[in-house]
Amino acid sequence: MTDAANPLRDPRDKRLPRVAGPCVLVLFGVTGDLSRKKLLPAIYDLANRGLLPPGFSLVGFARRDWENEDFRQIAYESVKAHARTPFREDVWTHLSEGMHFVPGEFSDPGAFDALSMAVKELDESRGTGGNYAFYLSIPPKFFPQVVEQLQRSGLADRKEGAWRRVVIEKPFGRDLKTAVELNDTVHRVFPEESIFRIDHYLGKETVQNILALRFANTMFEPLWNRSYVDHVQITMAEDIGIGGRAGYYDGIGAARDVIQNHLLQLLALTAMEEPTSFSAQAVRLEKAKILSSVRVPGDLTTSTARGQYASGWQGGVSVKGYLEEDGIPADSRTETYAAVKLEIDNRRWAGVPFYLRTGKRLSRRVTEVAMVFQQAPHLPFSHTDTEELGQNALVMRVQPDEGITVRFGSKVPGTSMEIRDVNMDFAYGESFTEASPEAYERLLLDVLIGDPPLFPRQEEVELSWRILDPIEEYWASRGGLDQYTSGGYGPDSADELMARDGRAWRRL
Amino acid sequence: MNIDLTGTTTRKIQDALTQSRHLMGGPAVGMVLTLIIVTDESAQYDAVRAATEAAREHPCRVLTVISRDPRGNSSRLDAEIRMGETGPGETVLLRMYGPLAEHADSVVVPLLMPDTPVVIWWPGGKVPKSPAKSGLGKLATRRITDAYAARDRLGTLAQLAGNYSPGDTDFTWTRLTAWRSLLAAALDQDHDEIVSGEVMAEPDSPSAELLAAWLSIRLGVAVERTVSEGPGITGVRLTTTGGDIVIHRPDGRVATLCRPGQPDRQVALMRRPMSELLAEELRRLDPDEVYREAAARFAKDLAGGTSDEGTASEPLSGTQEAATTRKAEKEAEKEGLPAAPESSAGKQPASKPSGGKKPARGKSSGDA
Numbered sequence: 001m002t003d004a005a006n007p008l009r010d011p012r013d014k015r016l017p018r019v020a021g022p023c024v025l026v027l028f029g030v031t032g033d034l035s036r037k038k039l040l041p042a043i044y045d046l047a048n049r050g051l052l053p054p055g056f057s058l059v060g061f062a063r064r065d066w067e068n069e070d071f072r073q074i075a076y077e078s079v080k081a082h083a084r085t086p087f088r089e090d091v092w093t094h095l096s097e098g099m100h101f102v103p104g105e106f107s108d109p110g111a112f113d114a115l116s117m118a119v120k121e122l123d124e125s126r127g128t129g130g131n132y133a134f135y136l137s138i139p140p141k142f143f144p145q146v147v148e149q150l151q152r153s154g155l156a157d158r159k160e161g162a163w164r165r166v167v168i169e170k171p172f173g174r175d176l177k178t179a180v181e182l183n184d185t186v187h188r189v190f191p192e193e194s195i196f197r198i199d200h201y202l203g204k205e206t207v208q209n210i211l212a213l214r215f216a217n218t219m220f221e222p223l224w225n226r227s228y229v230d231h232v233q234i235t236m237a238e239d240i241g242i243g244g245r246a247g248y249y250d251g252i253g254a255a256r257d258v259i260q261n262h263l264l265q266l267l268a269l270t271a272m273e274e275p276t277s278f279s280a281q282a283v284r285l286e287k288a289k290i291l292s293s294v295r296v297p298g299d300l301t302t303s304t305a306r307g308q309y310a311s312g313w314q315g316g317v318s319v320k321g322y323l324e325e326d327g328i329p330a331d332s333r334t335e336t337y338a339a340v341k342l343e344i345d346n347r348r349w350a351g352v353p354f355y356l357r358t359g360k361r362l363s364r365r366v367t368e369v370a371m372v373f374q375q376a377p378h379l380p381f382s383h384t385d386t387e388e389l390g391q392n393a394l395v396m397r398v399q400p401d402e403g404i405t406v407r408f409g410s411k412v413p414g415t416s417m418e419i420r421d422v423n424m425d426f427a428y429g430e431s432f433t434e435a436s437p438e439a440y441e442r443l444l445l446d447v448l449i450g451d452p453p454l455f456p457r458q459e460e461v462e463l464s465w466r467i468l469d470p471i472e473e474y475w476a477s478r479g480g481l482d483q484y485t486s487g488g489y490g491p492d493s494a495d496e497l498m499a500r501d502g503r504a505w506r507r508l
Numbered sequence: 509m510n511i512d513l514t515g516t517t518t519r520k521i522q523d524a525l526t527q528s529r530h531l532m533g534g535p536a537v538g539m540v541l542t543l544i545i546v547t548d549e550s551a552q553y554d555a556v557r558a559a560t561e562a563a564r565e566h567p568c569r570v571l572t573v574i575s576r577d578p579r580g581n582s583s584r585l586d587a588e589i590r591m592g593e594t595g596p597g598e599t600v601l602l603r604m605y606g607p608l609a610e611h612a613d614s615v616v617v618p619l620l621m622p623d624t625p626v627v628i629w630w631p632g633g634k635v636p637k638s639p640a641k642s643g644l645g646k647l648a649t650r651r652i653t654d655a656y657a658a659r660d661r662l663g664t665l666a667q668l669a670g671n672y673s674p675g676d677t678d679f680t681w682t683r684l685t686a687w688r689s690l691l692a693a694a695l696d697q698d699h700d701e702i703v704s705g706e707v708m709a710e711p712d713s714p715s716a717e718l719l720a721a722w723l724s725i726r727l728g729v730a731v732e733r734t735v736s737e738g739p740g741i742t743g744v745r746l747t748t749t750g751g752d753i754v755i756h757r758p759d760g761r762v763a764t765l766c767r768p769g770q771p772d773r774q775v776a777l778m779r780r781p782m783s784e785l786l787a788e789e790l791r792r793l794d795p796d797e798v799y800r801e802a803a804a805r806f807a808k809d810l811a812g813g814t815s816d817e818g819t820a821s822e823p824l825s826g827t828q829e830a831a832t833t834r835k836a837e838k839e840a841e842k843e844g845l846p847a848a849p850e851s852s853a854g855k856q857p858a859s860k861p862s863g864g865k866k867p868a869r870g871k872s873s874g875d876a
Binding site for chain 1 (some may be wrong): 641667682685686688689691693695696697698704723726727728761762763764765767769770773774775777778788792794796797798
């Protein structure tokens with residue numbers, strides 16, 4: 001056997017894509033929304049782009065009385081409806097031949113034995129080489145059961161020359177303690193390097209582009225510090241309510257759902273120092289470093305805000321308030337809007353506040369990181385000329401309409417010297433989109449290849465909880481929760497939070 | 509928006525472009541490159557269509573240069589501007605009459621997007637002898653040809669290889685990416701030592717020759733080129749000490765991967781449409797050295813089989829010593845020279861009879 005590097009791979013040969021090796025992907029929770037809308041289409045898109053190996057197999061596991069054909073039918077429909085790339089019969093035929101379904105409950109050992117048999121049979125019939133990835137697209141309360149069953153049935157046993165990987169989705173616990181417990185559960189069976197925690201935001205092109213923007217260019221990095229930056233706003237606003245997720249959402253709330261993972265990861269990428277390389281290890285090291293220097297302000301009354309959406313009109317539709325949603329107790333104190341002010345204790349960022357906000361049922365759907373710069377130290381124009389001039393800003397829009405906006409002052413055409421803010425857009429959507437893969441495509445491929453830089457490590461998860469826990473405790477100890485009108489810009493208390501610092505949120 | 513300008517000048521074309529961009533409400537320019545297409549009236553439609561599709565991924569200004577009636581006496585420039593109907597970017601069809609056709613670069617230069625890369629594409633078989641030295645080719649950092657469309661495919665490819673300059677590329681190489689990717693993936697797994705190879709394809713297939721050359725360079729073994737019915741490349745066999753690793757694709761759609769001791773596996777391996785080939789070329793604009801090496805090897809072998817000056821010391825059958833060959837090529841690279849240029853350049857190797865393990869060649873059909 002040759003174990004030298006593949007002679008056909010050449011670093012100069014950039015046309016050759018990375019292709020996953022032979023493997024089986026076992027998908028738990030195939031009947032869920034995520035599977036149907038994102039995962040199955042992403043798998044098809046990967047196959048269509050020629051990035052899946054010959055013989056790639058997908059095994060669905062769920063509590064349904066399905067045959068393989070039923071599963072293929074469901075997959076077919078979801079691919080037709082949601083895939084990004086055009087439908088091709090040949091691709092589908094060969095992909096669907098490798099699709100199998102195993103019915104069963106998570107508590108039923110027999111079902112897992114059947115799963116184990118099915119997977120081993122695939123090794124024989126499709127040459128998948130004993131490599132398995134387990135994607136747990138299920139509520140975390142089932143993790144212990146599933147992980148234990150995987151171990152008992154021998155599916156998790158690692159053999160020479162073959163790999164096992166497990167993919168878990170957020171939430172990674174509901175506080176530091178449960179995050180550690182969850183981690184222990186998974187760790188009992190899988191080592192850290194084979195655990196892939198999916199935060200799909202990190203798979204987005206724009207998020208990866210933050211690193212390119214910062215570290216591949218000269219013109220931004222010199223401004224990227226306390227000498228020029230006044231403050232940073234990181235926003236994830238949604239125009240929808242909780243929809244059918246009442247069971248999951250109530251008791252979790254906006255901060256745990258979004259700030260703990262997405263927003264703190266965005267903060268880390270925006271604020272971290274330059275990694276020594278783009279290896280997984282180096283990037284994670286820098287992220288962990290910046291997350292450990294994040295400080296929660298002492299007075300949480302003035303530096304946090306939260307709210308619940310009340311009924312109202314959103315985008316021309318009359319909508320229910322949070323407390324009136326199905327499955328939500330009338331006295332629920334779960335927040336659907338959360339804003340916090342954080343500081344970073346290091347030389348680059350000391351004194352620059354990072355404002356994080358997220359909310360549901362706001363006016364518009366947007367995720368962005370905005371660097372707001374200081375006012376010019378001296379303006380050689382009269383006050384009336386520059387009345388309309390705000391602060392310069394560099395905005396990295398993550399979704400929708402991925403791209404970058406720069407805001408700066410410009411003279412209004414005409415005779416007098418009137419200066420006003422203008423926006424300059426670089427729309428990623430315009431320049432490169434059709435080709436930019438859906439986040440899940442990228443992440444699934446990374447799992448199958450075993451390339452971890454885009455996945456948060458347990459340390460980062462724990463550091464994020466360390467930041468959020470005191471805030472959650474403080475909120476739990478206090479009653480009262482602002483109601484805010486659906487379709488608006490969030491609760492007044494959030495605006496007051498900014499106003500106290502003499503600042504204002506960017507309008508959504 | 510469609511604007512027709514007859515008997516026009518580049519200044520008027522520029523004004524029309526700026527004006528229509530303003531009228532459409534998006535005065536900012538998000539285009540990342542200029543694509544020049546050199547074609548004729550009959551092939552223009554397909555080429556522009558492919559470019560428009562590729563432009564969804566790489567928004568660009570497409571300048572299509574169509575030469576009309578070059579033997580006429582009076583010069584005239586007609587322009588057709590298409591914008592905003594088919595996707596991002598803008599397309600200008602430039603029809604040049606009379607002597608002007610000889611000076612197409614003077615029309616194209618003022619219309620290039622400032623400070624962005626320029627790519628030129630000759631979709632048809634009329635490829636300049638040396639793309640980088642041709643009038644329009646000089647403007648571009650990347651030059652795309654398609655030897656498959658030429659009448660003498662292998663000869664054209666050999667000539668292109670001989671006159672290679674960094675930035676040259678050919679669709680016969682682009683078409684191979686899916687094959688090469690599958691082969692590379694097959695060798696990602698453990699395998700026994702490879703002792704020889706074989707590429708099976710229709711006769712007169714420059715892609716198959718390039719694939720054989722590439723495999724031979726990378727693996728350091730002799731790669732035989734055998735003839736099949738097609739379509740295109742029908743299979744690759746890598747003989748190892750423990751059995752054969754074979755990928756065969758008899759129907760041009762689905763490939764089967766067979767390796768010793770493992771079940772056969774199937775995967776879709778489509779022949780890609782022109783727009784995808786073009787999009788792949790636009791994705792990376794740096795010189796493709798791997799192509800250069802493969803093309804140079806092919807040209808050398810082609811010349812080596814028929815002549816005995818210089819290159820005869822390295823015929824195809826001598827590739828067992830590929831390690832030393834590679835070293836020699838590396839050194840040639842350092843000099844900034846293509847590895848095996850002069851010997852094959854200027855000749856018409858494909859018109860000579862082939863020998864030994866050389867492919868069956870000839871002025872065969874133009875069918876795919």
